[in-house]
Amino acid sequence: MKTIHTDTVIEAVKQMCIEANLQLSPDMKAVIAKAKQEEDSTLGKQILGQLCENLEIAAKEQIPICQDTGMTIVFVRFGQDVHIEGGGLEDAIQEGVRQGYRDGYLRKSVVRDPLIRENTGDNTPAIIHYEVIPGDTMEILIVPKGFGSENMSRIFMLKPADGIEGVKAAVLQTVQEAGPNACPPMVVGIGLGGDFEKCAILAKKALTRSLDEGSPLPHIRKLEEDLLKEINASGIGPGGLGGKTTALAVNIETFPTHIAGMPLAVNICCHVNRHSKRVF
Amino acid sequence: MEKHIKTPMTKEIIENLHAGDYVYITGTIYTARDAAHKRMYDAMLEGKEPPVDLKNAVIYYLGPTPAKEGQVIGSAGPTTSSRMDKYAPLLMEHGVSGMIGKGKRSLAVQEAMKKNTCVYFAAVGGAGALLSKCIKRAEVIAYADLGTEAIRKLEVEDLPVIVVIDSSGNNLYETAVHDYRITHGLE
Numbered sequence: 033m034k035t036i037h038t039d040t041v042i043e044a045v046k047q048m049c050i051e052a053n054l055q056l057s058p059d060m061k062a063v064i065a066k067a068k069q070e071e072d073s074t075l076g077k078q079i080l081g082q083l084c085e086n087l088e089i090a091a092k093e094q095i096p097i098c099q100d101t102g103m104t105i106v107f108v109r110f111g112q113d114v115h116i117e118g119g120g121l122e123d124a125i126q127e128g129v130r131q132g133y134r135d136g137y138l139r140k141s142v143v144r145d146p147l148i149r150e151n152t153g154d155n156t157p158a159i160i161h162y163e164v165i166p167g168d169t170m171e172i173l174i175v176p177k178g179f180g181s182e183n184m185s186r187i188f189m190l191k192p193a194d195g196i197e198g199v200k201a202a203v204l205q206t207v208q209e210a211g212p213n214a215c216p217p218m219v220v221g222i223g224l225g226g227d228f229e230k231c232a233i234l235a236k237k238a239l240t241r242s243l244d245e246g247s248p249l250p251h252i253r254k255l256e257e258d259l260l261k262e263i264n265a266s267g268i269g270p271g272g273l274g275g276k277t278t279a280l281a282v283n284i285e286t287f288p289t290h291i292a293g294m295p296l297a298v299n300i301c302c303h304v305n306r307h308s309k310r311v312f
Numbered sequence: 313m314e315k316h317i318k319t320p321m322t323k324e325i326i327e328n329l330h331a332g333d334y335v336y337i338t339g340t341i342y343t344a345r346d347a348a349h350k351r352m353y354d355a356m357l358e359g360k361e362p363p364v365d366l367k368n369a370v371i372y373y374l375g376p377t378p379a380k381e382g383q384v385i386g387s388a389g390p391t392t393s394s395r396m397d398k399y400a401p402l403l404m405e406h407g408v409s410g411m412i413g414k415g416k417r418s419l420a421v422q423e424a425m426k427k428n429t430c431v432y433f434a435a436v437g438g439a440g441a442l443l444s445k446c447i448k449r450a451e452v453i454a455y456a457d458l459g460t461e462a463i464r465k466l467e468v469e470d471l472p473v474i475v476v477i478d479s480s481g482n483n484l485y486e487t488a489v490h491d492y493r494i495t496h497g498l499e
Contacts, residue, residue, distance in 0.1 A: 215437035274492035
């Protein structure tokens with residue numbers, strides 16, 4: 033049994049919200065720098081150069097990389113032998129988000145009611161997904177998600193007969209429709225299998241997987257590589273103004289599904305693919 | 313072609329801008345995004361005056377992060393323009409002649425742009441820290457209750473943007489990707 037105080041959770045969540053918005057992970061930075069070297073469109077190369085410069089300014093001057101500092105998505109993996117002291121875990125996470133967005137000068141982008149649209153003023157509530165795991169550790173992953181790209185994400189309830197070609201066609205259609213709206217170069221997170229909501233959560237989680245690792249499943253890893261090539265043959269390019277760098281990576285997560293279906297979710301993220309993790 | 317221009321965005325300036333031009337803007341521009349557009353639009357439909365003089369004005373689709381002490385503004389990149397498509401033609405009727413954002417525009421907006429001699433620029437999406445360095449002054453001038461979505465008057469210096477749709481209807485999003493595909497044997 034391990035005891036974790038809510039004050040520890042609040043402080044960690046606050047710091048993660050701030051750091052995720054100021055600095056990308058090393059794998060994200062590396063893949064953007066590599067794309068800049070390899071881009072063969074003049075304007076595309078210039079745009080990728082601006083993105084690299086933007087990352088340097090953000091880190092040096094502590095200005096958020098993008099003004100859309102996102103709605104905060106939180107993945108919690110909670111060990112069943114962990115005891116939380118000091119109050120509710122959910123309240124502590126929301127308080128950490130509140131403090132992070134206030135003290136980090138991040139934008140408050142959440143409205144309380146989808147139709148009335150009054151800003152909550154502190155970027156809460158965050159959307160929290162819990163998973164109970166064995167053992168006495170807790171892991172919190174913070175994902176500030178921008179909505180320019182979120183708006184271009186799609187779910188397809190494919191049929192088993194659609195097969196791998198159906199998956200590819202749906203992903204390519206999504207990327208094509210996203211075009212310049214999703215701030216390419218993008219990262220494409222895919223959830224394949226499960227049911228209607230499971231595939232969507234998998235797609236979001238796929239965005240947080242290190243770009244240095246492919247899928248551990250050989251046929252899925254090949255699908256990731258093939259899709260990346262096909263997306264980059266679209267010519268959409270950086271900023272949607274032509275070039276070979278439309279996507280920086282394709283990450284796919286899978287789950288068992290029903291004999292009658294093949295749910296597919298495509299969660300698009302821009303090049304500001306942010307996440308920060310702590311293990312307690 | 314690289315060009316330096318100063319606001320107000322007059323017809324003479326706009327007629328010399330072509331899709332694909334890389335432009336540096338200096339002068340006064342205004343921010344407005346979803347909520348401010350809706351409020352201006354509703355006011356105009358009721359026959360009221362908008363809170364800013366829109367004649368030859370440039371609207372930047374932006375909701376910045378808050379400024380820290382000593383900063384003019386926080387991160388300040390463009391938001392997706394298509395969400396403003398419903399409102400943009402009426403704003404053009406009231407004098408708006410330049411729009412800065414990112415992403416595609418509707419056919420209705422493109423038609424209104426030709427009719428009203430208007431230009432649409434893209435700024436690089438996700439480069440908000442870099443773009444904030446070009447903003448020398450920022451002041452909330454209307455709808456302060458909207459927070460980040462309030463209308464701000466900005467003084468910008470050499471704000472880098474690209475002409476995506478010019479007043480003749482040429483659209484770089486269509487031509488640039490098409491040209492890239494042709495020259496790289498992807499068609």
